[in-house]
Amino acid sequence: MRWVEAILDELSEATSWGYRPGAPPATEPAAMGALALAGHGRHEAAQRACRWLVSLQADDGALGISAAEAAPHWPTGLAVLAWKTIGGAAEYETAIAKALAWLLAVRGETSPRSDEVGHDTTAIGWPWVEGTHAWVEPTAFNLLALKATGHAAHPRARWGAGLLVDRLLTSGGCNYGNTVVLGQALRAHVEPTGLALAALAGEGDPTGKIARSIEYLDKTLDRSTTAASLAYGLMGLAAHGRVSIAAGEWLASAAERTRRRGASPHRLALLALAALGTDCPILLGTNR
Numbered sequence: 001m002r003w004v005e006a007i008l009d010e011l012s013e014a015t016s017w018g019y020r021p022g023a024p025p026a027t028e029p030a031a032m033g034a035l036a037l038a039g040h041g042r043h044e045a046a047q048r049a050c051r052w053l054v055s056l057q058a059d060d061g062a063l064g065i066s067a068a069e070a071a072p073h074w075p076t077g078l079a080v081l082a083w084k085t086i087g088g089a090a091e092y093e094t095a096i097a098k099a100l101a102w103l104l105a106v107r108g109e110t111s112p113r114s115d116e117v118g119h120d121t122t123a124i125g126w127p128w129v130e131g132t133h134a135w136v137e138p139t140a141f142n143l144l145a146l147k148a149t150g151h152a153a154h155p156r157a158r159w160g161a162g163l164l165v166d167r168l169l170t171s172g173g174c175n176y177g178n179t180v181v182l183g184q185a186l187r188a189h190v191e192p193t194g195l196a197l198a199a200l201a202g203e204g205d206p207t208g209k210i211a212r213s214i215e216y217l218d219k220t221l222d223r224s225t226t227a228a229s230l231a232y233g234l235m236g237l238a239a240h241g242r243v244s245i246a247a248g249e250w251l252a253s254a255a256e257r258t259r260r261r262g263a264s265p266h267r268l269a270l271l272a273l274a275a276l277g278t279d280c281p282i283l284l285g286t287n288r
Contacts, residue, residue: 001248003255004040004275007268011037012045016052017265026066027056029266031078036272038085039281050086053079054095061098072129074138076102077145084148085281096149103142104156108134118180124156125163135177136167136192140199147199147285161203164196165210172212173220188216190229194236201239201286214240222246227254231270238278239286251275 011017016025017033034049056063062073080099083092108127113120125134126142143160151157168174173188174196180186193213200210214237221233221244231254234247244250251271258267273280 001252001275003252004272007255007272008037008040008042010263011265011269011272012042014265017049017269019264019266021263021265024066024068025052026266027053027063027075028065028078029269031075031082032266032269032273034082035085035281036269038082039273039276039279043086046082046086050082050092053082054091057095057098061095061100061102063099073102073106074126074128074141077126077138077142080145081141081148081282081284084145085284100145100149100151103145104154106130107156108132108139110134117178118185119178120163120166123163123166124159126160133177134163136164136174136196137176139163140192140195143199144282144284144286150285152202152285161200164200165203165205165207168193168196168207168209168213170209170212172209172214172216174213188213188220190217190220190225190233192232193217194229194232194234197236198232198239198282198286201283210240214242218242218244221250223250223253225250225254227258227264227267228270230254231267231274234274234277235280235282238274238280239283241278243277247277248275 011033017030018024018026019029030049030053034046037046063076063079064070076099080096083096107124111121125139127134128138139160143157146154146157167177169179169188173193175186175189178186197213217233217237230250255271
């Protein structure tokens with residue numbers, strides 16, 4: 001696919017990876033860039049991003065948003081995924097061990113159950129910001145990191161998976177983490193649904209919410225889906241063995257639109273990752 005090679009060339013030649021062209025480097029785009037490059041066999045270029053992530057790691061193992069923003073630390077699990085994917089170097093094993101110690105020590109704040117809240121407020125997962133409630137996306141990132149490093153059976157991984165299933169809507173899909181607000185059921189969004197499903201690969205679900213979430217993505221994704229949502233949606237489906245025959249066309253269209261709007265390194269990396277289908281390194285260790 002020519003569009004994928006063009007993206008990989010651009011990521012390989014980059015000296016930093018940000019959310020926008022020319023923007024300062026940030027942890028999430030760098031980790032996604034490393035994953036995309038490594039997944040497509042461009043290990044030397046991926047190493048540069050991984051080493052930059054090591055340089056950003058604090059003594060306690062956590063990574064902030066960027067060199068200029070040392071907190072919050074929600075991207076830490078993404079760095080673990082990048083380091084584990086590239087593998088081999090002692091510096092990455094040390095960085096992974098430190099990051100995992102931090103991940104296992106941090107949890108979202110819980111509160112007593114309430115009939116006014118649609119989800120289980122006692123469930124343990126990860127927050128965007130330490131000292132706040134746990135939400136879908138940071139929990140999914142960190143659950144993927146635990147699975148990739150062989151900790152799928154760890155109690156924190158089991159609790160994280162339970163939280164994600166709990167936060168899926170009864171009708172399928174999920175929002176940012178709430179299911180009901182002020183008595184109103186929230187609508188599903190593609191991006192968090194895809195990410196949650198990626199992290200939930202291989203998990204059992206007697207409620208049927210995982211299956212209905214897969215159906216939601218199957219029905220919702222199309223050529224017009226925005227880049228990040230399309231990428232995560234396709235990764236979520238791939239985690240459960242579902243690969244659309246139209247995925248390549250949709251991704252190519254999204255890449256073209258992204259380039260017209262400024263060629264965000266972050267979004268381009270996500271699209272290149274999604275193009276790997278079931279071989280996407282984000283799914284490492286998920287027992288698909």
